[in-house]
Amino acid sequence: MDINESERAAVYKTIFARRDVRGEFLPDPVPEAILRRILTAAHHAPSVGFMQPWDFILVRDPAIKRRIKDGFETAHREAAALFEGERREHYQRLKLEGILESPVGICVTCDRSRAGPVVIGRTANREMDLYSVVCSVQNLWLAARAENLGVGWVSILHRQVLHDTLRIPSAIVPIAYLCLGYVRAFHDRPELESTGWLPRLDLETLIHHDVWGGEG
Numbered sequence: 675m676d677i678n679e680s681e682r683a684a685v686y687k688t689i690f691a692r693r694d695v696r697g698e699f700l701p702d703p704v705p706e707a708i709l710r711r712i713l714t715a716a717h718h719a720p721s722v723g724f725m726q727p728w729d730f731i732l733v734r735d736p737a738i739k740r741r742i743k744d745g746f747e748t749a750h751r752e753a754a755a756l757f758e759g760e761r762r763e764h765y766q767r768l769k770l771e772g773i774l775e776s777p778v779g780i781c782v783t784c785d786r787s788r789a790g791p792v793v794i795g796r797t798a799n800r801e802m803d804l805y806s807v808v809c810s811v812q813n814l815w816l817a818a819r820a821e822n823l824g825v826g827w828v829s830i831l832h833r834q835v836l837h838d839t840l841r842i843p844s845a846i847v848p849i850a851y852l853c854l855g856y857v858r859a860f861h862d863r864p865e866l867e868s869t870g871w872l873p874r875l876d877l878e879t880l881i882h883h884d885v886w887g888g889e890g
């Protein structure tokens with residue numbers, strides 16, 4: 675099956691228009707059929723040895739979201755203390771989550787023993803299951819953008835908060851807490867770029883030929 679030109683353009687448009695969404699969420703509910711399409715895209719991500727180690731916890735209960743938000747606030751205070759001077763002020767001005775505003779939270783987890791002790795592709799590198807779950811998060815993020823839905827990844831959270839609040843068994847690893855919902859608007863550029871936190875790096879400086887540092 676070939677991808678035609680307009681389909682190709684749609685994929686690149688989605689990649690470049692995807693944003694991390696924090697402050698622009700609308701309360702409008704996400705229709706079940708659309709949520710199911712996004713989760714199906716996540717479930718069709720590549721995974722080491724076809725392990726499919728992911729689960730998706732859908733969080734809609736305001737009391738549970740409140741506990742996650744409290745966990746964010748703790749970790750956010752700790753983070754602020756690690757920056758100094760103007761950098762700290764800039765950090766504190768950033769909106770870095772939309773936990774309460776987004777209608778659905780999705781915690782994506784990794785079941786490290788899902789396919790038994792020996793998994794194709796994971797024998798030399800045990801962490802490949804974790805990376806597989808991140809592939810699923812990226813599929814989810816892009817599918818959501820294609821549905822004109824925003825996603826924000828909140829990692830300013832101690833893992834234990836997710837275990838305790840969402841009753842995740844200790845053998846399961848929470849990989850991502852995502853906020854999902856419709857948005858007022860998508861920013862054209864990453865907010866960490868437009869607010870001057872960091873620039874987008876020049877791709878040319880990141881490409882190496884044959885060996886690290888090798889020139890073309």
Ligand SMILES: Cc1cc2c(cc1C)N(C[C@H](O)[C@H](O)[C@H](O)COP(=O)(O)O)c1[nH]c(=O)[nH]c(=O)c1N2
Nearest residue numbers: 692693694696769770771827828829830864865866
């Ligand atoms: C693993 C991981 C973890 C986080 C993020 C991303 C990823 C990949 N990002 C979003 C991140 O800041 C954002 O992707 C970059 O700034 C680039 O912006 P766009 O995603 O292109 O809008 C993110 N953003 C935020 O506001 N709070 C957070 O805790 C996190 N955590």
